[in-house]
Amino acid sequence: MMSTDRDARLRHRIEFEAGAANSIMLSDTEAEFAKEMLQKAESALDTLDRQLDTLWPEHKEEYEVMERQCGQAAARVERLSIALAPHKRLPTELLSYIFTLSAGDSSLSLPPSRTDMALGSPWVLRKVCSRWRLVALSERSLWNFLSMDIATDDSYSEKTQLVDLKVIEHLLPIILPKIGSLSLYLCVNGISVQRAFDAVIAPCADRITDLYLGLPGSSYSTFFAMLPNQFTSLKNLDLEFLDSFPAGASPIPDLPPSMRHLSVAGDSSPFLSLRSPEMNLGYMTDLDISQMNVQFSDLSLILKRCTNLKTCRISVFGDGGIDAITLPFLHYLMISLDRGTIFDDCTLPSLKELHVSYDEEFPGVELASMLRRSACLLEIFSWDHPPSPMVAQVDAAALSGVFAACPSITDVAGRNVVVPRAVLDRIKNRELLPKLEILECRVDGETVRPFVDAIMSRAQGEIRRPIRGTTPSGFRAAIGCYPQDLQIPDDLQDFIVKLEPLEVLLERVLRLIPS
Incomplete structure (x- = not known):
């Protein structure tokens, strides 16, 4: 029984x-x-x-x-x-792994997508079963990088924005981890700015390590008032001003000492408040203001106090500053400029990677002088000129001076610029850039054959190299882009056809392509 x-x-x-x-x-x-x-x-x-x-x-x-x-x-x-x-x-550990793997490295978008419920939305909260939901909520890595873009535009009304904000307000207490660091992305404008800030940012300010904030210029006062004391864990800060910052508004008072990365876009006036000598910027290691144009004489007052800067992306105009700038740890610089004289103020002894975009004349003389003064071991160098109907030319002596100043360069790219014939000939003979492994540039009727000769010279050296494991003497990659209407001689046409099997033989990329 x-x-x-x-x-x-x-x-x-x-x-x-x-x-x-x-x-x-x-x-x-x-x-x-x-x-x-x-x-x-x-x-x-x-x-x-x-x-x-x-x-x-x-x-x-x-x-x-x-x-x-x-x-x-x-x-x-x-x-x-x-x-x-x-x-x-399924074991809980395996479920957590599946959820984490399915989420990828991207942020989780709130509110959930209306068109694709599986794209950028907390799908595990809605589907399958309550146990999966509990396991997902316990996996904090799913919820510590949240993205909320509710900025209105022509196709997104303030009424819809308010509905979405209510959804965010409902979901955040459910999914936001109660402890640990957070990464948040908030972009909002219109009537809901303060409400969104109070719901998303203010309650967890002391736990935010990575913050992207896109607000109207007039709405930043609340955020600035919380700096630096309430954001005690902040490491990476990206600010986008959706419109102009009001004249006379309170500037950035200071930055938390935990800060390492700062990016500003939209309006330079709040950023320039960092010129104040009272601010300690020595803890900054990464700066990005490439999305706005700043006068270099103003920026130099900030840069010279960023003594631990390692990477820097800037867009500047005007002549150099008043004082010399030495950045002993900077290894990456991407700069857009209109005058090369700004390099006269700079000493960058640790520079490994340099990307220069210029509006008018290639600043070769100033660049070469800076590189020699810095005595750096530059490895990657690219220069760019805004695309125009006429392919940009560069002075052979100026470019040769840059290359001669840094024989350590292994990677060169001038995507919109023709490398002069005289420079290609010296590269072929290893008078310039003996360690060069990657070359990408434009070619024209005068330079297409010297470019091919340089490729073949380096490639033949690779074929002759007898000892396996020794340092390669040929290109790892050589790409020449030529105009669609360029008439390629028959013998070079044959060479282009032969490049493919040569690539297979050498396990290298060697190409001439129309563009």
Whole structure:
């Protein structure tokens, strides 16, 4: 009797408890018993289905009775299938790994997408079962990088913005980890700015390590008032001013000592408040103001106090500053400029990678002087000129001076600029850039053959290299882009055809391509 009662309780637990709730998992013993129950239930349903087919249409009353029995049997099969559903038996650690893997490295977008519910939305909170939901909420790595872009535009009204903000306000208390660091992206304008800031940023300011903030210029006063004391963990700060910062408004008072990265776009006036000598910028290691144009004489007052700067992206105009600038740890510089004289003020002894974009004349003389003064071991150098109907030219002596100043360069790119023939000839003979491995530039009718000769010279040196494992003497990659209307001589056409098997032989990229 006891065994019968125990079996009855077990059957009830399997069918009506585990079969009705995704959160209940069966033990291995219970699962084996449930499999037997499911097999018998499926067999009984199959028998009823076959009998049902024989009753229609002669025995309608019996058919209706058996049809109800089939429905009950099918419901029982479904309950037992739910009890044994494989997703319920996945270990918690494996579920967490699956959720983390599916989320990728990108931020989680709030509110969830209306068009694609699986794209940038907390899908695990809505689908499958309550256990999955609990596991997902416990995996804090899913929720510590949240992106909320609710800035209005022509296709996104303030009414819709308010609806989305209410969704965000509802979800944040559910998904936001209660402890640990947070990365937040908030872009908002219109009537909901203060409400969004109070809901998203203010409650967890001391835990935010990475913050992207896009606000109207007039709405930054609340954020600036919280600096530096309330953002005690802030490391990376990206500010975008959606419109002009009001004249006379309170500037940035100071930055937290935890700050390492600062990016500003839209309006330079708040950034220039960092010129104040009271501000300690020695802890900054990364600066990006490449999305706005700043007078270099103003920027120099900031740069000279960023003594630990390692990477820098800037867009500047005007002549050099008043004082010399030495950045002993800077290894990456991307700069857009209109005058090369700004390099006269700079000493960069650790520079490894340099990208220069210029509006008018290539600043080769100033660059070469700066590189010699810095005595740096530059490895990557690129220069660019805004695309124009006429392919940009560069003075051979100026470019040769830059290359001669840094024979350590291994990677060169002048994507919109033709490298002069005289320079290509010296590269071919290794008079310039003996360690060069990557060359990318434009070629024209005068330089296409010297470019090819340089490729072949380096490639042939690679073929002759007898000892495996020694330093390569040829290009790892050489790409020459020529105009669509350029007439390529027949012998060079043959060379282009032969480049593909040469690439396979050398395991290198060697190409001439129209563009």
